[in-house]
Amino acid sequence: MDKIYAIIPVSQFANAKTRLSPFLSPEERKNLLKAMLKDITTTLKPIVDKILIISKDEEVLDYAKELGLTTIIEEDHKKSKSLKPSDNGGLNKALKQAMKWSRKKTRKIIILPSDIPLIRKTNIKLLIEQSKNLDFIIVPSKGGGTNTLIAKPLAIDMKFGEFSFKKHIEEAEKKKLTPFVHDSFYMALDVNTTEDLGEIMIHGNGTETKKYLESLEIKVESIHGHERLKVTRN
Template sequence: MDKIYAIIPVSKFSNAKTRLSPFLELKERENLLTAMLKDVTKTLKPIVDEVVIISADKEVLEYANQLEVLTLVENEVLNLNTAIEQAMDWCRHETEKVFIVPSDIPLISKANIDALIESAKVLDFIIAPSKGGGTNGLIIKPLAIDMKFGNFSFKNHVKEANNNGFDPIIYDSFYMSLDVNTTEDLGEIMIHGSGSETQSYLKSLKIEVESVHGAERLKVKKLN
């Protein structure tokens, strides 16, 4: 198989994880995103041929340069799908397949990527769902389908695959399904993210987690 490039779209750091705003301050959320992005790129870089971060945010692109990955300036702000399509259009001259990955799945592991890359040698459409019905990994030929990121993108991407003659293969992994949006997600990082930059940062904020038996499985708190 020819080269495979990973594409990571990243929004403005200042817009980072607003659903966590009752729990984390703006700067803490920005630092959380940089930690997660570092974890994702660190895991990807030794395995894929190139990592490409696309963003309209100058701060994101400057940080991506520190991570020593390729960068693309997004043409249109606040449109995730067009940003990914722009990156794929650039990548199609360089690689046979792309691996689209969000920036907020810090539990992604070498084992996950190895399995996906190995499968991509013989499969043309591999998709990893998120726990909320989204898409946390997509391996395709560049521009093979229209991007449908947004509400319940997993089923929409599967539908796109079927409409375009592909047989979508589902890669179901707890570690890849966990994108960070809620305080309970932070608790999962505290439990499962040993050795990650993200867990280390959360520990620096004195975040603790305990198991509960109620409406929520985990109780996450930040000590003063």
């Protein structure tokens, strides 16, 4: 068995990217997440064996099916119809559920967030090829988080949350795995702030995400101040 599955956890559309409020409306934030998810999965489809979307939001799962992806309902969803945002414990639990589903079907899993639309700008295919000979590959995000992780299913306990990059490295070392750190600007860029939107406008040529931001008449200019980019709307 020489397969790799991608696992992408997605929170509910109704509370997507609240840090971008009020710059974007709730509907615009939902459509932004849809565009980013489409960019990521379009990039992954030719190079992984299956893409799994795990969520407790039925709207997310329906959209994933439209994209031709495999869906998993978070177990908590069966117990409660609440669509409150999952905390990091809930995220780690969901990832464990997805890995249990995968472990007898695939050799390795690649875990990614739903908000790194510039992924195609890096050589993700090469990274997956490297994973055939490496135990544990990790890509840091801005601020000390983890934006991609490749390992055997359930190889370590998931530690997503504050400063998860360091925690995942420590967990790997505890399991006698040798972490390989892949540092990529494009994969480190997860979209949470208006400045991140500016980075997409600069670097995201050819992506659905940039196309959508352009439809909102979002503009970006370079400035020399506390922030590097000024992002505005007409």
